Amino acid sequence: MSNHKEVKKQQLNPPNVLIKTWCTLDRDEDEQVRMHAMKMLLGTFGDLESVIEFVKNKNIKV
Template identity: 75%
Template sequence: MTSITEVKKQRLSPPNVLIKTWCTLAKDEDEQVSMHAMKMLLDTFGDLESIVEFVKSNNIKV
């Protein structure tokens, strides 16, 4: 059975291609670009551990 929290996460989760883009931009040489991408990831997932879990479970290469 799926918990309510998991359902909310699924509904609020952006498309994988957007997460891939943010991960790529997080490695950008431009500090402003990199910081903004990390902010977007952290605002979406809440913490680094959740980002890593999502990336691994969706086979997103970083």
């Protein structure tokens, strides 16, 4: 299936507050906190481009 990534994106609907939290933690001064937040974002979305697209589409301020 060549559109597997597109299908996954369409099915993705994490709570906005969770994404806001991870984006906030990604700016924390503690490197371990930042790394974990980014790991969670990338694990949920697959890549940074998808994270950015989701945040923009949901009007989440980061």
